[in-house]
Amino acid sequence: MSKIEIRNHPKFPNVFISGPQDKLKLYTKNVVIGKRIYGERLINHRGIEYREWDPFRSKIAALILGNPMTNFLAENLKCLYLGASSGTSISHLSDIIQSGIIYGVEFAERSMRQLLQNTSDRTNIIPILGDARFPEEYSRNIFTEIDFIYQDVAQPNQAEIALSNCNYYLKDDGILIIAIKSQSIDSLQKSEHIYDQEKKILEKSGYSVIESVNIHKYAANHIILVVKKSI
Numbered sequence: 259m260s261k262i263e264i265r266n267h268p269k270f271p272n273v274f275i276s277g278p279q280d281k282l283k284l285y286t287k288n289v290v291i292g293k294r295i296y297g298e299r300l301i302n303h304r305g306i307e308y309r310e311w312d313p314f315r316s317k318i319a320a321l322i323l324g325n326p327m328t329n330f331l332a333e334n335l336k337c338l339y340l341g342a343s344s345g346t347s348i349s350h351l352s353d354i355i356q357s358g359i360i361y362g363v364e365f366a367e368r369s370m371r372q373l374l375q376n377t378s379d380r381t382n383i384i385p386i387l388g389d390a391r392f393p394e395e396y397s398r399n400i401f402t403e404i405d406f407i408y409q410d411v412a413q414p415n416q417a418e419i420a421l422s423n424c425n426y427y428l429k430d431d432g433i434l435i436i437a438i439k440s441q442s443i444d445s446l447q448k449s450e451h452i453y454d455q456e457k458k459i460l461e462k463s464g465y466s467v468i469e470s471v472n473i474h475k476y477a478a479n480h481i482i483l484v485v486k487k488s489i
């Protein structure tokens with residue numbers, strides 16, 4: 259039995275914390291008892307198994323530690339996750355979104371194989387081998403409206419990829435969260451210039467950037483944008 263005191267996150271449902279504010283650790287309740295996805299620590303606290311959520315491995319964890327104003331998580335979310343990779347972050351979302359569903363799009367076959375191995379026993383993840391640049395190609399796999407799009411594809415045209423998926427799938431009051439990696443867009447330009455450029459592309463297409471959270475502490479040259487459709 260662990261001596262760590264785990265408590266509810268004050269804002270995000272099904273996210274748990276331990277430690278003082280300046281050294282906060284994040285956890286989710288493991289829905290597949292005993293199984294690790296990326297070597298994360300498992301902790302048994304009062305008969306419940308938690309998985310430590312590493313902000314150096316998961317940008318959503320880094321975002322939560324950045325204390326965003328927007329509460330983008332809910333137990334029943336219908337989520338489209340672009341750039342699912344081998345399942346690190348999507349598995350924590352799967353612990354959180356207990357009565358919702360997550361469609362995880364990934365185009366690299368090797369990552370998809372790992373994703374399938376890592377998450378086959380999680381019934382709320384639907385893995386889709388597809389290319390996020392062509393959202394219409396996976397429309398037959400998506401059979402609900404989407405409340406939340408999370409994108410982490412590290413591609414040169416990140417804003418355009420997000421927009422085409424939002425225009426295709428996102429509900430009018432839905433939320434887009436996009437991890438922008440400046441080095442993937444242009445390694446010669448200053449990061450701040452690239453972040454502004456991506457924000458402008460989103461805003462010109464009828465979206466509002468509600469907040470921008472710098473996660474450089476955990477992921478070099480990254481910010482995260484929280485975006486909504488402008489009404």
Ligand SMILES: C[S@@+](CC[C@H](N)C(=O)[O-])C[C@H]1O[C@@H](n2cnc3c(N)ncnc32)[C@H](O)[C@@H]1O
Pocket residue numbers: 315316317340341342343344345346347348363364365366369388389390391410411412413
């Ligand atoms: C930085 S990793 C994502 C890490 C993941 N979000 C996590 O936290 O566990 C980026 C992933 O996006 C995938 N990717 C890049 N471009 C893509 C595209 N056009 N369509 C689908 N997946 C793409 C890559 O293969 C890679 O697995």
